[in-house]
Each structure stands twice: as structure tokens, then as C-alpha cells.
Amino acid sequence: MRHLILALLTLCPSLPLAFEIEAETTFAAEDESRILRIISTTDTGVFTPIIEGFQAENPDTTIIYTAVSSSQINQAIVEEGAVFDVAISSAMDLQTKLANDGHTLQYASDATALIPDWGTWRDSVFAFTQEPAALVLSPAALGDLPIPTSRQELIGLLRDHPDVFAGRIATYDVRSSGLGYLFATQDSRTSESFWRLTELMGSLDVQLYCCSSDMIEDVSRGEIAIAYNVLGSYAEARTDLADSIVIVEPEDYTTVMLRSAVILRDTLDRDAAEAFVDHLLTQAWQPGRSDFPFPNPLEDAPNARPIPLGPGLLVFLDQLKRDQFLSEWQNAILQ
Amino acid sequence: MTPAGSIYRRLILQLVGSAAILAAILFFLFQTFARQIAVESQDNTLRASASAILESVSVQQSRVVADIPYAALAMLGNVSDDRVFYQISQGDTVLTGYADLPPRPGDNTAWTAGYQGDSIRMVQITRSLPIDGSLSTISVTVAQTQDGLAQKLAQISRSAILVGAVFFAVATLLALWAARSSVRPLNTVAAAVSRRGPDDLRPVTTQVPSEMAPLMTSLNAFISRLKRSLTRSEDFITEAAHRVRTPLATVRAQAEVTLRRVDREENRTALKQMIRAVDESSRAAGQLLDHAMVAFRSDHLDQREIDLGEITREVVARQTPLAALKDISFDTDIIEGCSFQGDPILIQNAITNLLDNAVKYSPYETTVTVQVVPPANLKITDQGPGFPSENTARLTDRFARGANVGQTVGSGLGLTIAHDVASAHGGTLTLSNNTEGTGACVTLSLPS
Numbered sequence: 136m137r138h139l140i141l142a143l144l145t146l147c148p149s150l151p152l153a154f155e156i157e158a159e160t161t162f163a164a165e166d167e168s169r170i171l172r173i174i175s176t177t178d179t180g181v182f183t184p185i186i187e188g189f190q191a192e193n194p195d196t197t198i199i200y201t202a203v204s205s206s207q208i209n210q211a212i213v214e215e216g217a218v219f220d221v222a223i224s225s226a227m228d229l230q231t232k233l234a235n236d237g238h239t240l241q242y243a244s245d246a247t248a249l250i251p252d253w254g255t256w257r258d259s260v261f262a263f264t265q266e267p268a269a270l271v272l273s274p275a276a277l278g279d280l281p282i283p284t285s286r287q288e289l290i291g292l293l294r295d296h297p298d299v300f301a302g303r304i305a306t307y308d309v310r311s312s313g314l315g316y317l318f319a320t321q322d323s324r325t326s327e328s329f330w331r332l333t334e335l336m337g338s339l340d341v342q343l344y345c346c347s348s349d350m351i352e353d354v355s356r357g358e359i360a361i362a363y364n365v366l367g368s369y370a371e372a373r374t375d376l377a378d379s380i381v382i383v384e385p386e387d388y389t390t391v392m393l394r395s396a397v398i399l400r401d402t403l404d405r406d407a408a409e410a411f412v413d414h415l416l417t418q419a420w421q422p423g424r425s426d427f428p429f430p431n432p433l434e435d436a437p438n439a440r441p442i443p444l445g446p447g448l449l450v451f452l453d454q455l456k457r458d459q460f461l462s463e464w465q466n467a468i469l470q
Numbered sequence: 471m472t473p474a475g476s477i478y479r480r481l482i483l484q485l486v487g488s489a490a491i492l493a494a495i496l497f498f499l500f501q502t503f504a505r506q507i508a509v510e511s512q513d514n515t516l517r518a519s520a521s522a523i524l525e526s527v528s529v530q531q532s533r534v535v536a537d538i539p540y541a542a543l544a545m546l547g548n549v550s551d552d553r554v555f556y557q558i559s560q561g562d563t564v565l566t567g568y569a570d571l572p573p574r575p576g577d578n579t580a581w582t583a584g585y586q587g588d589s590i591r592m593v594q595i596t597r598s599l600p601i602d603g604s605l606s607t608i609s610v611t612v613a614q615t616q617d618g619l620a621q622k623l624a625q626i627s628r629s630a631i632l633v634g635a636v637f638f639a640v641a642t643l644l645a646l647w648a649a650r651s652s653v654r655p656l657n658t659v660a661a662a663v664s665r666r667g668p669d670d671l672r673p674v675t676t677q678v679p680s681e682m683a684p685l686m687t688s689l690n691a692f693i694s695r696l697k698r699s700l701t702r703s704e705d706f707i708t709e710a711a712h713r714v715r716t717p718l719a720t721v722r723a724q725a726e727v728t729l730r731r732v733d734r735e736e737n738r739t740a741l742k743q744m745i746r747a748v749d750e751s752s753r754a755a756g757q758l759l760d761h762a763m764v765a766f767r768s769d770h771l772d773q774r775e776i777d778l779g780e781i782t783r784e785v786v787a788r789q790t791p792l793a794a795l796k797d798i799s800f801d802t803d804i805i806e807g808c809s810f811q812g813d814p815i816l817i818q819n820a821i822t823n824l825l826d827n828a829v830k831y832s833p834y835e836t837t838v839t840v841q842v843v844p845p846a847n848l849k850i851t852d853q854g855p856g857f858p859s860e861n862t863a864r865l866t867d868r869f870a871r872g873a874n875v876g877q878t879v880g881s882g883l884g885l886t887i888a889h890d891v892a893s894a895h896g897g898t899l900t901l902s903n904n905t906e907g908t909g910a911c912v913t914l915s916l917p918s
Binding site: 234324450453 | 535536537538539540541542543544546547548551552553554555558565566567586587588
């Protein structure tokens with residue numbers, strides 16, 4: 136699909152938009168009087184129930200859902216000035232930067248009041264999930280080897296069995312994936328073991344991926360034995376693969392990302408955007424909710440280290456800092 | 471007497487006014503200090519952040535690199551949810567961060583500027599680093615919007631208003647209390663003085679604060695002067711009555727004696743005229759003294775139970791011989807039980823003058839009617855020429871006489887005396903003409 140659109144884009148150079156669209160889906164309303172444009176990093180399929188739930192309550196709103204990768208949201212909004220009403224992203228740092236740089240609107244309502252303090256920033260960034268960065272393993276590929284439950288155990292396992300794992304470890308390519316970069320930078324803040332692990336993975340010819348879903352697919356097929364920093368929520372959502380993968384949330388610490396929504400400053404229909412955010416947040420945070428496609432943000436894992444929202448997230452977006460981090464990372468991983 | 475303001479009110483106004491001014495000053499001081507502290511604390515956080523960033527700047531292979539510590543920006547987020555901007559530059563070249571931040575005005579290390587429609591507080595610190603053998607200036611700017619500060623200031627303003635209001639309320643209560651207790655001695659003295667009887671001219675001995683001592687001394691000095699002067703007036707009146715009347719009586723007696731001895735008709739006529747003039751002088755002197763007496767006594771009226779019927783009868787009895795000279799008779803019609811509070815000497819004086827007037831202006835062989843009717847009215851009607859129809863009211867003025875008095879001799883004081891007595895008692899004197907036939911009708915009405 137993505138390649139098809141890319142091909143289309145290449146074929147039509149007159150298209151004004153330059154950011155890469157993965158998929159654009161229109162959820163037409165019966166009465167098409169209002170249009171709500173959502174730009175999102177979340178797969179369309181995952182988000183469909185939320186959109187349909189919203190349209191059941193607001194039958195006059197047509198929703199155009201544009202799925203992109205996290206760095207493309209910034210590209211579209213900041214650099215190209217594309218017009219969207221709501222941006223939904225797992226890249227907390229980029230969402231925070233959007234709010235910090237004045238690309239979002241502030242909003243407060245009964246629904247936003249449901250969010251605990253740590254889940255919102257400046258009444259602009261509204262978290263609606265807590266999703267851990269997990270290890271996804273293939274029991275078939277591991278064979279008799281024990282399943283590691285912490286980074287120390289993982290490092291030990293990789294060191295002891297380079298023959299098993301060479302070329303069969305996966306993680307995000309932090310150069311292209313915003314979420315991968317966020318997880319990696321937070322790891323580097325939290326623990327020294329991150330760099331040891333990165334170097335070790337580099338020495339074992341680590342496979343780099345753009346997206347969690349691809350890693351999960353390859354783990355389930357046994358091509359990859361261990362994938363590091365995979366979005367646990369995506370892995371758990373693949374109930375069809377439940378037998379062929381094992382999901383481990385490391386015991387030493389589990390980085391937890393907050394998926395969030397912002398209302399964009401250039402919205403053409405602020406009321407619709409606010410209504411959508413209200414719907415989304417009510418679904419997410421109200422106790423006793425039903426069929427919400429994301430894990431309950433109120434469930435706390437014991438080792439969870441949620442990434443705090445706030446200006447600290449801007450640090451790793453600094454160009455000098457990013458260059459430095461990436462060069463260190465490349466030195467470690469591309470040996 | 472119209473009071474020139476009130477000490478009590480003035481005190482309250484001044485005290486409450488100064489309390490309001492002090493409360494306002496307190497409010498502004500409180501707010502200014504709190505604001506200063508709030509701004510300083512934001513500056514300190516920004517400065518800490520900037521120096522943490524500057525600390526991380528180093529030169530590697532002739533290139534400036536900055537490894538911004540996570541905490542440098544995260545610490546700003548701990549204080550408030552404000553937007554954060556930063557910039558690292560080498561000389562005039564922006565190395566990283568927000569390139570379009572407003573430039574630093576002058577030499578301040580902390581200043582406020584506008585950026586992206588928000589007011590931001592900025593802090594800049596600099597450091598020199600050797601690059602390729604020459605020193606290069608690295609400056610780090612960290613800025614933050616002021617929403618949190620504004621919120622804090624609003625909170626501070628509310629507290630400041632509360633502090634000011636409480637201060638003002640307490641000060642106002644104290645002002646009321648202070649004003650009341652300051653004025654209390656004045657009221658005490660006023661009450662002590664006004665409680666006194668008409669003849670009480672003792673010095674005032676109420677305890678007063680030292681500030682009022684001069685007033686009390688002056689008041690007591692004044693009272694004693696008044697007492698002396700009153701005594702002197704009384705003595706003077708008595709003295710004058712004696713000194714005027716006695717020589718006149720002597721002159722009259724001598725004239726009578728001489729009249730008996732003189733036979734020539736023209737001499738007798740002259741002497742008779744002289745006797746008459748002496749009589750008039752004597753009466754005028756008497757009336758003048760009466761008038762002085764009325765004026766003097768009106769100020770300190772004696773209050774006694776007076777039976778108007780009885781006192782009228784006494785005066786009529788005393789005036790009957792005089793009236794008989796003109797063959798005038800009194801027709802008295804007295805209803806008993808008309809009594810009132812008053813000064814008997816003055817009332818006697820008034821009735822005497824009214825009867826004297828009636829007799830004086832009545833023709834020979836007529837009747838003067840004297841009526842006493844409840845509640846306390848005395849009505850005297852004669853058969854004389856009556857009052858001139860115009861300016862009846864003026865007749866009670868001193869020395870005023872009717873236009874129709876003709877040859878009748880008079881001082882013009884009789885009605886004045888009666889009028890003054892009536893006023894002193896809170897009563898009235900009504901002048902009218904007899905509706906049946908001729909004659910004047912004078913009514914003295916006293917409050918019973």
C-alpha cells in the first residue's frame with residue numbers, strides 16, 4: 136500500500152504535499168457537513184473502532200484519517216504547513232515539540248480532566264495510552280535456551296550464544312523511526328547497560344527495522360529470535376500470533392510510552408477536533424470502558440518507567456544532540 | 471449655631487483614609503516584592519538550565535559540540551508547564567536550538583521579550599572557548615513563557631488583596647474605637663454643662679484629658695466672669711431703679727407742694743404739666759427697668775407653677791386705683807384652674823404693662839375687660855382707638871408706637887415687654903382689634 140502511494144506520488148510530481156503518506160482513509164458520514172482531518176502514526180485498522188464510535192455519536196462528521204510515520208507529522212505540520220485538525224502520535228517528543236513551538240491549541244474539558252497530571256502537558260498534549268517497550272521472542276528460534284527477563288540476562292544470553300543469534304536480532308533503526316529513537320534515547324538516559332547491549336547487538340549483525348509490526352511478523356516466522364524495544368501493545372494485539380511469539384517486559388525497567396493527541400493550531404473545525412479529543416479521552420480514561428483498542432492506561436506494571444511529558448523531551452530533538460547520539464549509536468551498531 | 475464639621479467624623483475620615491492609603495501601600499509592596507521573588511526564582515531556574523547547557527559545550531576536532539543534559543530542560547518542566555526555548559551560538563552563528571529568538575538587549579543577563587505572540591523570560595550566559603588557537607564566544611540562551619509566573623502572580627495578587635483588606639478592616643475598627651474614645655471627654659463635659667440648672671454658675675469640675683484642660687480653664691474663667699457680670703447687672707438694675715425713681719418722686723412731691731401754694735392760673739398749669747411729665751418719666755424709667763429685667767431674666771427663666779387667674783387678679787387689684795383716676799373700671803372674667811410653668815415676676819410684669827397700656831389708651835369712663843380662659847390665655851380688651859390696621863407686628867418692636875396714638879404719652883416699651891415675656895415662656899402675644907365696636911384686643915397665650 137505504502138509503495139503504491141509512493142509510486143503514485145512519484146508519478147504525480149504536481150501534488151503539493153511532499154510528506155510521505157502511508158495510507159489515507161475517508162470515513163464518510165451520512166451527512167457530510169463537517170470534515171475532520173486526523174494525521175496519525177497509528178495504523179488505520181487499530182483506530183477504526185474509535186472513529187466509528189465517534190461517528191455514531193456525531194453522524195455529521197466525515198473523518199479523513201491519514202496514517203504517516205512519526206517524523207512525517209512534523210514534516211507535514213511544521214515544514215509544509217499541511218492542514219489537519221488533530222495529530223495522534225506515539226512520538227511523545229515530537230508531540231511535545233509541536234505544543235512547545237506553538238503548533239497546537241490549548242483545550243480543557245471534563246474529558247481532559249480525567250487524565251492524571253503525568254498524562255497531559257500544557258492542556259495541549261493529551262495522553263490516551265501507556266504502551267511498554269517490550270522484548271518479543273520466538274520460542275521456536277530460542278529452542279532450549281532460557282527466556283531472558285531482564286537486560287542483564289539478555290546480554291548474558293547473547294554473549295554466550297553468538298552462533299544462535301548472529302543475524303537474528305532485531306531492533307528499530309533509530310535513524311528513521313521516531314519511536315525507535317525515543318525508546319533508544321530514553322534507554323540511554325536510564326541505564327548504562329543500553330550501550331553495552333547496543334554494541335553487543337551490533338557485533339551480532341543486528342537487523343534494523345522501521346516498524347514494530349514488521350519485527351513482530353519476522354519474529355513469529357522464526358526469522359528473528361529476539362526483537363528489542365518492540366511496541367508491546369502491537370505484539371499483544373496480534374492474537375493470531377500468540378503461539379509463535381513471547382512478549383517480555385524487562386524486569387530491570389520497562390520504558391513506557393504515552394500515545395497522545397494534540398489539537399492543531401491551523402484546524403479548520405475546532406469544535407469537531409475538540410469533540411473527537413473528548414471522545415478519545417473519555418474512551419481511554421473513563422473507568423469501566425469497553426472495546427478500546429489500546430491497553431488500559433491506568434494499569435500499572437511494577438517496573439514501568441513512563442516517559443514524562445515535558446520540555447525534557449526536547450533535548451534529544453536538538454540537532455547537535457541528535458547528531459551526537461546517532462553517531463555514537465552508529466559506531467556501536469554498525470561495526 | 472451651625473457646627474463647623476465634626477471632630478468625630480473628621481477623626482474617622484482621617485484614620486480610615488490613612489488606613490486605606492497604608493493598605494494600598496501594603497498591597498503594592500507585597501505584590502512588588504512577591505513579583506520580584508517570583509521573577510527571580512524563574513531567572514534562577516533559567517540560569518541553572520543555561521549553565522548546565524553551557525557546561526556541556528566542548529570543542530572536538532575544531533568543532534563546537536553540545537551535549538545538552540536532559541535535566542537542563544527537564545528542570546524547567548518541573549516548575550511549570552511553560553513553553554521552553556533555547557539557543558546555543560558561537561559568536562553570531564546559531565549552532566542549534568531556536569534560531570529566531572529575539573536578540574539580547576544591552577548587557578542584561580535576564581530580560582523579557584515577545585516571541586511567537588507570548589511574553590518570554592530570557593536568560594543568556596556566555597563563555598570563551600579556544601578554537602584553532604583563538605578564543606571564541608559561546609553563548610547559551612534559555613527562555614520560558616510566563617504562564618506559570620502569571621498564574622503565580624494572580625495567586626499573589628489575591629493574597630495581597632486579602633492582606634490589604636484584612637488590614638483595612640482591622641484599622642477601620644480601631645479607627646472607630648479611637649475616634650469614639652477621643653470624643654468621649656467632650657461629650658462628658660457637654661453633658662455635665664447642659665445638665666445644670668439656670669442659676670448654676672459653679673465652675674465645671676469634670677475630669678478631662680490634658681489637651682482639654684485649657685478649654686476647661688477658659689470655660690471656668692468665662693463662667694466666673696459671667697457670674698460677676700450678672701451680679702453686676704442685677705445690682706445695676708436695682709441701683710438704677712432706686713436712683714431714678716427716688717429723685718423723680720422728690721421732684722413730684724416738691725411740684726405738688728408748690729402747686730398748692732401757687733394761685734396764678736398760668737403757673738398752676740405749668741406745674742400740672744410738669745407733674746405729668748415727671749409721672750411719664752417715672753413710668754418710662756419703670757418700664758425701661760422692667761424691660762431690662764425681662765431681658766435679664768429670660769436667659770435664666772425661673773420655672774414655677776403659676777395660677778394665671780390668681781396672678782391676674784393681683785395685678786388688676788394693683789392697677790385699679792390708677793384706673794380709677796380716669797374713671798375706668800375693670801371687668802374681670804376669670805375661669806379658675808389655668809396654671810402653667812413660668813417666672814411669676816416676668817408674668818406679673820407683662821400683665822402690668824398690658825393693663826397699663828389698656829388704661830392709658832382708653833377714654834374716660836370706659837371699661838377694660840380682662841378674661842382668663844383655659845388653657846392659659848389672658849385676653850384684655852379696651853374701648854380705645856384700637857391698633858392701626860397696618861404693621862401690627864411692628865408694634866412689639868422696641869420704642870415703636872402706633873400711628874394713631876395722638877397726644878397720649880408713652881415709651882413704646884409696654885408691648886415689647888409683654889411680647890418678650892411671652893416668647894421667653896414659649897408663648898405668643900396676639901394683637902387685634904375688637905370686632906364689636908372700637909377698642910384693641912391683646913391676647914397673651916402661654917403654654918400650659
